[in-house]
Amino acid sequence: MESEEGGMTVRVRESRDSVRSVAMLFDMVFFLLCFGFLWRIDLGSKRSRVADSMALVLHAGNGNKNAFKTLITAEYSGVQVELAKNFVMGVTNKSPEFLKMNPIGKVPVLETPDGPIFESNAIARYVARLKADNPLYGNSLIDYGHIEQWIDFASMEIDANIGRWAYPRLGYMPYIAVGEEAAISSLKRALGALSIHLASNTFLVGHSVTLADIIMTCNLYIGFSWIFLKTFTSEFPHVERYFWTMVNQPNFRKVLGEVKQAESVPPVPSQKKPAQAKEPAKPKEAKKETKQEPAKPKVEQVIEEEEEAPKPKAKNPLDLLPPSKMILDDWKRLYSNTKTNFREVAIKGFWDMYDPEGYSLWFCDYKYNDENTVSFVTMNKVGGFLQRMDLARKYAFGKMLVIGSEPPFKVKGLWLFRGTEIPKFVLDEVYDMELYEWTKADISDEAQKERVSAMIEDQEPFEGEALLDAKCFK
Amino acid sequence: MALVLHATRTNKNAIKALVAAEYSGVRIEVSKNFQMGVSNKTPEFIKMNPLGKVPLLETHDGPIFESNAIARYVTRLKADNPLYGSSLIEFGFIEQWIDFATMEIDTWIAEWFYPRHGFKPYYAVAEEGAVSCLKRALGALNTHLAANTYLVGHSVTLADIIMTCNLYLGFIGVMTKSFTAEFPHVERYFWTMVNQPNFHKVLGDVKQVDSLPPLPPLPKQEPVKLKKEEEQVAEKVMERER
Numbered sequence: 001m002e003s004e005e006g007g008m009t010v011r012v013r014e015s016r017d018s019v020r021s022v023a024m025l026f027d028m029v030f031f032l033l034c035f036g037f038l039w040r041i042d043l044g045s046k047r048s049r050v051a052d053s054m055a056l057v058l059h060a061g062n063g064n065k066n067a068f069k070t071l072i073t074a075e076y077s078g079v080q081v082e083l084a085k086n087f088v089m090g091v092t093n094k095s096p097e098f099l100k101m102n103p104i105g106k107v108p109v110l111e112t113p114d115g116p117i118f119e120s121n122a123i124a125r126y127v128a129r130l131k132a133d134n135p136l137y138g139n140s141l142i143d144y145g146h147i148e149q150w151i152d153f154a155s156m157e158i159d160a161n162i163g164r165w166a167y168p169r170l171g172y173m174p175y176i177a178v179g180e181e182a183a184i185s186s187l188k189r190a191l192g193a194l195s196i197h198l199a200s201n202t203f204l205v206g207h208s209v210t211l212a213d214i215i216m217t218c219n220l221y222i223g224f225s226w227i228f229l230k231t232f233t234s235e236f237p238h239v240e241r242y243f244w245t246m247v248n249q250p251n252f253r254k255v256l257g258e259v260k261q262a263e264s265v266p267p268v269p270s271q272k273k274p275a276q277a278k279e280p281a282k283p284k285e286a287k288k289e290t291k292q293e294p295a296k297p298k299v300e301q302v303i304e305e306e307e308e309a310p311k312p313k314a315k316n317p318l319d320l321l322p323p324s325k326m327i328l329d330d331w332k333r334l335y336s337n338t339k340t341n342f343r344e345v346a347i348k349g350f351w352d353m354y355d356p357e358g359y360s361l362w363f364c365d366y367k368y369n370d371e372n373t374v375s376f377v378t379m380n381k382v383g384g385f386l387q388r389m390d391l392a393r394k395y396a397f398g399k400m401l402v403i404g405s406e407p408p409f410k411v412k413g414l415w416l417f418r419g420t421e422i423p424k425f426v427l428d429e430v431y432d433m434e435l436y437e438w439t440k441a442d443i444s445d446e447a448q449k450e451r452v453s454a455m456i457e458d459q460e461p462f463e464g465e466a467l468l469d470a471k472c473f474k
Numbered sequence: 475m476a477l478v479l480h481a482t483r484t485n486k487n488a489i490k491a492l493v494a495a496e497y498s499g500v501r502i503e504v505s506k507n508f509q510m511g512v513s514n515k516t517p518e519f520i521k522m523n524p525l526g527k528v529p530l531l532e533t534h535d536g537p538i539f540e541s542n543a544i545a546r547y548v549t550r551l552k553a554d555n556p557l558y559g560s561s562l563i564e565f566g567f568i569e570q571w572i573d574f575a576t577m578e579i580d581t582w583i584a585e586w587f588y589p590r591h592g593f594k595p596y597y598a599v600a601e602e603g604a605v606s607c608l609k610r611a612l613g614a615l616n617t618h619l620a621a622n623t624y625l626v627g628h629s630v631t632l633a634d635i636i637m638t639c640n641l642y643l644g645f646i647g648v649m650t651k652s653f654t655a656e657f658p659h660v661e662r663y664f665w666t667m668v669n670q671p672n673f674h675k676v677l678g679d680v681k682q683v684d685s686l687p688p689l690p691p692l693p694k695q696e697p698v699k700l701k702k703e704e705e706q707v708a709e710k711v712m713e714r715e716r
Contacts (some may be wrong), residue, residue, distance in 0.1 A: 122573045125569045127567065142534075149543035193523075196524045375602075
């Protein structure tokens with residue numbers, strides 16, 4: 001056997017000599033000391049201990065209630081956890097490095113010295129266990145059983161139903177009226193049961209805050225902040241008492257800040273209209289509310305992208321380019337007004353007016369087509385991209401095609417940009433750009449030129465396949 | 475005094491606790507004469523679980539509901555139970571896979587299974603979404619199981635028990651061979667698990683479903699396509715007059 005520390009070898013030696021026995025004893029003692037030292041630093045030890053002085057890194061965006069669970073637990077447990085810097089939801093968690101940590105690519109993920117852990121409740125439990133005999137886990141086996149019971153209840157009965165109600169209204173999932181009705185009904189049943197329990201119990205388990213309270217409160221937080229009106233929660237007065245007490249505990253406040261109850265229910269999103277980004281703040285616009293709130297809920301379910309308000313720029317470098325004979329608006333008018341003989345009129349007209357010195361053509365190819373397994377989700381993704389491109393409307397024209405008759409669907413696009421490069425402000429402001437491979441079209445190559453034409457006119461079949469959808473940015 | 479589990483023996487959520495008990499040397503009695511939908515609506519039951527759901531475990535120190543919590547409690551009845559791993563990080567990983575099994579596998583299998591078997595209303599859009607999310611999750615699970623025999627460490631843990639019970643509903647109800655063939659490591663894992671003696675004792679022989687259950691018949695309010703034109707016109711007239 002070898003001890004790694006000193007590179008010393010310990011051997012059990014046979015001996016009848018008393019001197020040798022003493023030496024053997026020495027060896028044994030030394031070995032035990034080395035082994036004991038290793039055991040101490042063995043990170044797999046069953047002894048729970050407070051984590052090293054180095055903070056654990058939690059990958060999640062700001063305002064993610066699933067991250068709050070761990071951050072609050074860490075406050076109670078004296079464990080240092082920090083949010084990863086420069087984390088961008090929808091981008092960072094799609095990188096190969098991230099997928100190695102969590103093959104399903106969801107957040108949050110905690111990096112520990114022994115490996116990464118995903119699933120927000122599991123992370124919170126692990127952090128709680130870093131402190132020996134943590135009161136967050138109760139004092140007895142039955143306490144433990146009850147804490148786990150309420151953690152699961154908080155996830156399955158409260159969080160799941162709040163999610164099915166709030167997320168479609170906030171635009172993260174498709175809205176289905178009967179689905180919402182069922183979710184609200186299940187949620188009321190669950191809140192009713194919870195209210196009964198909290199009528200005679202200050203905390204979920206025992207007489208102080210446990211991990212169950214942290215997880216339950218974080219799950220309720222989404223409801224209270226986004227969708228529960230006072231008229232709704234007044235039916236569950238004990239839940240109200242409980243929630244406001246919890247969020248005002250110092251360790252909760254540190255993480256959550258001040259919590260305000262929603263004053264209006266987000267309206268059902270309108271299916272066709274894109275978000276009017278430049279409109280002044282209207283209390284009715286659900287999407288505008290999302291943009292103004294500094295803390296945003298993150299969805300770990302169907303769609304993980306969020307809407308961002310594009311910032312209008314004062315001066316655009318593209319305005320300073322030498323004038324071009326091609327006027328983008330003329331092309332857009334020609335495109336929209338040509339109803340028949342599209343190829344002979346519009347496509348021919350395009351190539352007649354195209355100026356390769358003042359403009360450039362680009363093909364884009366979505367990098368993660370294997371994710372495109374559901375038709376409406378894929379189309380929403382493209383729709384979101386085009387909404388975020390709004391800031392480039394004066395300088396761009398695009399066609400995005402969703403290709404294939406069955407999943408996984410391929411997303412490909414054709415873009416016309418002012419200037420000979422992809423505008424920098426577009427790359428900076430529109431994060432979807434990173435999700436695509438961009439290649440400049442070489443129109444001296446007949447095949448590429450034809451591909452441009454085919455994409456402008458929504459040619460079907462496109463490269464041998466049916467088109468599920470074609471969206472135009474103009 | 476043995477623990478009493480209120481549930482039907484074939485309820486996969488009850489099976490989690492029963493298999494954990496086999497591994498842990500804990501005795502659990504399944505409540506005799508338990509009738510789903512009746513026994514769990516009595517006032518005595520509601521006192522134990524205000525939500526009225528099953529399974530529910532009666533212990534010396536009070537009742538516990540939520541199937542995963544019950545399984546955890548039973549596991550902890552045995553000191554240093556290998557089902558919970560042998561280190562803090564293994565504990566973390568076991569909890570991670572328990573939650574994954576619940577949120578990512580069970581949720582979507584249920585969304586698919588229950589409407590097809592007539593327990594909930596069927597919506598094509600919802601099923602499409604559920605199947606897609608399930609495939610994503612099974613893909614991730616498959617990746618993990620390509621290089622790992624068990625979910626955590628080198629022997630069965632509580633994560634394997636819960637994952638297998640959740641997959642079980644899928645395999646017997648909606649996931650045909652042509653569906654699961656896309657996830658060969660999950661297949662290997664599942665069949666190995668259900669054939670372990672402690673699993674087999676509780677589950678018996680497991681048979682994979684042959685074909686997807688057919689769509690339930692449409693409700694009577696939508697026979698418009700079948701009616702003749704005249705009847706449609708007549709209906710419209712009647713509606714206007716109402």
